[in-house]
Amino acid sequence: MAITTVPETPRKPGRPPSPYSARPQRTSLGRKVRDNLTGHAFLIGAVLCFVVFSWYPMVRGIVMSFQRTRRGETTWVGWDNYSRILADPSFWPAWQNTLYFTLLALVLGYAVPFFVAVLLNEFRHAKGYLRILVYLPVMLPPASALYLFKFYAYDPSEAGLFNAILKALHLPTSQWMQSPEMTMPAMVLASTWMNMGGAVLIYLASLQNIPGELYEAAELDGAGIWKRIRHVTIPQTRLILALLAMIQIVATMQLFIEPLILANGAGAEDSATSVAYLIYQHGFFQNDLNGAAALGVLMLVVLAGFSAAYLRLSAKQD
Secondary structure, three states: OOOOOOOOOOOOOOOOHHHHHHHHHHHHHHHHHHHHHHHHHHHHHHHHHHHHHHHHHHHHHHOOOOOOOOEEEEEEOOOOHHHHHHHOHHHHHHHHHHHHHHHHHHHHHHHHHHHHHHHHHHOOOHHHHHHHHHHHHOOHOOOOOOHHHHHHHOOOOOOOHHHHHHHHOOOOOOOHHHOOHHHHHHHHHHHHHHHHHHHEEEHHHHHOOOOHHHHHHHHHHHHHHHHHHHHHHHOOOOHHHHHHHHHHHHHOOOOOOOHHHHHOOOHHOOOOOOOHHHHHOOOOOOOHHHHHHHHHHHHHHHHHHHHHHHHHHHHHOO
């Protein structure tokens, strides 16, 4: 009996893998690419904004400080602008006023927010309301707040708020912004009221991270509130205190809007002229943009030196 064999069906050449099997891998790869592109797009946008609005003006100001522009022609003059700025009779008084304002702000504007935060942290009720009340001045436009002080609180007549309080306490009234001696303290008081809300909230967040066991142990040892602040609160918030001190010094060294509004710029006997206002005066009143740039570079060097010293001291303490 003959055995019949069924001929083998010839094998077809290998088929390419199904597109459905590769789709998940391709989708995952595409998602990663899209996510990275989105992240890089946001990063590039932030870097471009930083370059255009921060680095370019800074570099341009440094270049302008070594140039002189007259009737559209720019020439390289080297250190002449710096020599001319140093010979300006308002240069050293402006630096003295700025440093005086910074020191007063450290005494008043730096200490007051910390103790207000400690006081608010002790309250058990109405915490949210009190925080809103303290932060409310920060929500006001700075110009509006300063005009409020200028025409209502610092009115030199007896109708002014502060003079009315002093009269009610049988104390001598003051001329406030019209007095060279009271100009800086009055500006520090207004600046502290306007800006302390943000610092108070930062201090409150730091205070709430202090373990309660430390306060309980201090109370068991018989420590009063001042000893608890000195031996528990301040050591535990040392880093925040140091950071806000540096931020406040850098901010107060750029004093500008307070003398511009409260003292109409220079103030009585140039008692309110600051370095930032002197830059504004050179650039927009004297049409001396190169001198203003030179003065701005000097301020940049001073603030950069202070920041570098702060970082070096912080690194040693750590």
